[in-house]
Amino acid sequence: MNxxxxxxxxxxxxxxxxxxxxxTKLKNFPLLCPKCKQExxxxxxxxxxxxxxxxxxxxxxxxxx
Numbered sequence: 611m612n613x614x615x616x617x618x619x620x621x622x623x624x625x626x627x628x629x630x631x632x633x634t635k636l637k638n639f640p641l642l643c644p645k646c647k648q649e650x651x652x653x654x655x656x657x658x659x660x661x662x663x664x665x666x667x668x669x670x671x672x673x674x675x
Contacts, residue, residue, distance in 0.1 A: 619643035620650055620661045632657055
């Protein structure tokens, strides 16, 4: 049974240096691609990867106080 897979970069599509198993769970994991040097937050559950969309930090307003 083949329950292992490589994680591919969601930006450029190249293989990263990470390999996951069927029982791997990742939440808010910062995936860094060695080729395009882009960092992407991902979630992984049961060999399914989903990309977490984040807004740009410069456009966020925080109420302090």
